[in-house]
Amino acid sequence: MTTPTPRATDLRVALFATCFNDTMWPETPKATVRLLERLGCRVEFPMEQTCCGQMLTNTGYAAKALPLVRRFVDVFGDYDAVVAPSGSCVGSVREQHPMIASSGGDAGLQRRVEQLRPKVYELSEFLVDVLGVTDVGAWFPHRVTYHPTCHSLRMLRVGDRPLQLLRAVRGIDLVELPGADECCGFGGTFAMKNADVSVAMGADKARRVVETGAEVLVAGDNSCLAHIGGILGRERSGVRRLHLAEILASTKEHPA
Structure with missing residues (x-):
């Protein structure tokens, strides 16, 4: 509790x-x-x-x-x-x-x-x-990799706060994502106006996610997860996408 x-x-x-x-x-x-x-x-x-x-x-x-x-x-x-x-x-x-x-x-x-x-x-x-907490009492026994989204990384400068929270999750196997600080290519309307570039950037990110062997890709923005997750889904990678909140809310009684 x-x-x-x-x-x-x-x-x-x-x-x-x-x-x-x-x-x-x-x-x-x-x-x-x-x-x-x-x-x-x-x-x-x-x-x-x-x-x-x-x-x-x-x-x-x-x-x-x-x-x-x-x-x-x-x-x-x-x-x-x-x-x-x-x-x-x-x-x-x-x-x-x-x-x-x-x-x-x-x-x-x-x-x-x-x-x-x-x-x-x-x-x-x-x-x-x-709140001054990093251990929120979460439980998530899966191999996970984290993508830091551009706005959180560059505009808000959240730094390693999401990683501090993820490291404290019980049962988690948190693996580093190569090139994590690179944009996934979504960018809102950028993905519509520059579709080819956007897809190429997303494909690079998806490839690196798969290379980690992670079961789950986590991020703090569903927009980026939708973009990367769409590519992972089309490639039938088997990698799930989950928002940070869903992992932190997960417990043995209420798994994500």
């Missing part, structure tokens, strides 16, 4: 599921809630949440994302912490929202964005930095 940390019980935590997870990979936000509640957090899911606006911003329509930035601070502004199982979306909130609010010329919105952005965390950041 995992003992709740004193810090966890004091916080009012909101889950920012992200639209991609909510639409395509709902088991990830569910796993995030199970994990946080096991650690003693009181987690709320604001029903009014929507997309963070990253897709609009990344494709040159930042002005169109302004209403989404305003909605984000309206929905999440009163929480002590906002946790998302996506380095990509957290990166958008922390790095793009201030830019969008500033370009909109709304000083009040800019202040609210600046007040909220330090309270928005990628899952591994929240666990390690805020």
Whole structure:
């Protein structure tokens, strides 16, 4: 039984599921809630949440994302912490929202964005930095390799926090992924606009995953896992893809 940390019980935590997870990979936000509640957090899911606006911003329509930035601070502004199982979306909130609010010329919105952005965390950041835990009581007896996604690695600089969490999982056989810090080639709309390059990069990543002998590929963003996992699936590699939250939420009683 995992003992709740004193810090966890004091916080009012909101889950920012992200639209991609909510639409395509709902088991990830569910796993995030199970994990946080096991650690003693009181987690709320604001029903009014929507997309963070990253897709609009990344494709040159930042002005169109302004209403989404305003909605984000309206929905999440009163929480002590906002946790998302996506380095990509957290990166958008922390790095793009201030830019969008500033370009909109709304000083009040800019202040609210600046007040909220330090309270928005990628899952591994929240666990390690805020709750102060690396051993979350997980059990996952499989051979696993970890892919650090570009936004978490380069924008959020989560470093080895996900690896600290994975190393503490009971029964896990964690193997290093060669060329782990190289992009998988997804990049959101990059995969659509530059499909050939994207597939070539993804194929390189998938080949290295297979070479590790891993049963499971894990990452902190389902977008990258969808890209690499799609290639692994077409190649009939037998490698499963799982989000970090799903492994950390796994126990003997509730295996992933």
